Amino acid sequence: MLFSDKRPILLNGIPELASRSDLADRSIIIHLPEISASARKYESELWKSFNEAAPRILAGLLDGISCAVGRIGEVKLSERPRMADFAKWVSSAELAYGWPEGAFLDSYAANRRSTVQATIEGNPVALAVTLLAREGGSWQGTMTELSKTLRARYPHITEDTFGFPRHANKLSSAIRRLKPPLREIGVEVGFDRQGQGSERIVKINKV
Template sequence: MGNHKEHWPIESGHFRDFLSFDHYQAEGKMLSQAALEEQRRALKGQALFEGEEYPAFSRIGYLGRTVYVDLGNAAWQAVVVTSEGWQVLDHPPARFRRAVSQEALPMPQPGTGDITLLRKYVNVASDDDFRMLVAWLLGCFHPRGPYPILILNGEQGSAKSTTARVLRSLIDPANPMARSTPNSEQDLVIAAKHNHVLAFDNLSNIKPGMADAFCRIATGGGFGTRKLHTDAEESLFTAVRPCLLNGIPDLATRPDLADRAIVVNLPTIPASERQFEGEFNRALAQDAPRIFSGLLDAVSAALANLTTVTLTERPRMADFAKWVTAAEPAVGWPQGSFLTAYATNRTTSDQASVEGNPVALAILKFIAEEKRWSGTITDLNAALRNRYPHLTDDPNSYPRQLNRLSGAIRRVQPPLRRMGVSISFDRQGHAGERILRIESA
C-alpha cells in the first residue's frame, strides 16, 4: 500500500502501516514488540469506534449524483463522471478496495470516445445483438443495479470466451478474467465480495440452487453463512453485481433466470476468418482506450438524461432499461431502438426457456388442444403424464411430487403469459380446494 493508505477503508489489517519503526527512530525512540502491539490495538479501537466512516467501493463508486471508476493503476487514479462530462483524478474522494486479482483499466482520453470500435472485437450476428452487449456494459456502470445477467451461448469456435474477456476488460479486468462454475452459493458470495463483475466460463449447466443465487445477486439479495472459526456467529453479505456467463448449451432454461437475463447467441466463426491471438490482442489494446472513453461518454449522458427519460413500457429490470435509454444519444442509437432490441431479446429468451422446460412445453401443447381447462393439480398431472410421456417420464426434469410440480408451474407463468397462456391458482368450495385455471388468449 505504501503511500496509498488514504484510499483504503478503515479495517484492522491496515493499521500496521501507521506505526512504522522509522517513525520512532526519527523520534529517537524504539518500542518493544509488546508496546508496539498495544499501540496498534489502541489505534485500531480509535478508528473503529471514534473515527469517521466512509463507504468502500469495488471498482464502481457513487457519491451523490457522481460516478467514480477506479482505474486500478498503481497511482490509484479514478475517473469521475458527472452529467457534464468526465475526467481522471489523482486523488478521488471515493474510497476503493482492491482484490489481488484486480487489473488496470485502459487509460481514457477525453474527446476520443468511439464505442463502435468494439464491434470488430465481439462476435455477434446482428446490430441488435451488438446493442445488447453495449447495453450490458453500460448497465455495469450503474453503481446500484439491478444488473441483467449476460449469457453468451454458442457452439465451439464461436468466440464465447474471447467475447466475454473483451467485455470484462472494459469494465472490471482481472486475472483470471473468468472462472469455472461456482460450486456453491458461498463461492459466489466470496467472488462478489472481491469483484464488481462476476464472470464464469464454459458452463455446461446451472443447477437450480445456483440459478436462484445468480438471480438474487443480479437484483439484490442477502446471503448468510457461518462465520469462520465460530459455531454460532453468522457472516452476512449483501450485494448486487453484474454477472457474465457463457457456455455451449442454452443456460437460461429456468424462466426466473431468463427473466433477468440478456441472452446472445454467437455465430460460429469460419476457419478462414479466425484471427491470430497476438494480433487480436495488440489491436484491442490500441483501441481499448477509445472504446472505454466512449462508454464513459455514454455514462455521462445517462446521468444527464435520466430524470427526463420516460419509458413507453416498463419491462423487468426497468431501472436498467431506463439507464440505457438515457445513454442512447451518446452511442448514436435512434430513440427507442434499445427498448425494441431488448423486447426482441426477451421474447427469444422466453421461447428458449419454454423450449428447455418439459413442464412448460407440456402445458403449451395441452392448452393448444384444450383451449381452456380447470381442475386440481392432481388432475393436471395425470392429464399431462398420460398425453405427453416423452416430456414427463424423466423424473430429473419433470417433478414427481405435486408440490414441486405446482412450484414449477408458478415459475413458468411469466413466460407463458407473454406467449398468450394464462395460468391462475384459485380456491373454491367450503374445503378451499385449490383449482388451476389455464386458458389460451
C-alpha cells in the same frame, strides 16, 4: 458526482444457460457466431487487439454515460420492463450512439421475446402446459389431476423423469416459476382453493 456500480454476471456455454424463467427474465442472451479454424486467435493476439481498442471503447462508454446523465431525468419509457432502471439508463444514452429514440427498448423487448421462447421450448412442463391450453382453450383441476392429464396426453414430452416432475408439489413449484413466460405467450395460469376442504385448484386458460 459519485456513481455506485455493480458488476454484471457473465455466463458462457453452448446450451441455453438461462433455462429458469426467473433468471432468463433478468438476462440478455447473446448468441455468438462460430469462429472458423482460420479465424481463431491466440490469447496474446486477442489481448493485443483489445488493448489497442481499449481507448476507443472507454471513450464510447464515457460518451454514453455523459449523455445518460444529462437526459435521464427527461426520458420516459413507453413501458417498464424487468430491470426498468437499467432500461431507462441505456435509453438515456441512445443519442450518444446515433440510435433513434426507443431503439434500445425495441431491441431489449425482442431479446426478451427470444429468451421467453427458448425458455418454453427447453422446458417439458412449459411445453406440455402450452399444448394443453392451445388445444383445449382452458383446463381446471387439482395439481394431481393436471399431472395425470399431461402425462397421458403428452408422453413424448413428460416421459423424462428429470425434466418433468413426478410429484404434484414439485409440478406446482415448476409451474409457478413458469407463470411469467407462459403469460408472455398467451397462457394464463392461476391457483385457487375450492370446496370445504379448501382443495387447491389450478386454472389454465389461453388468453
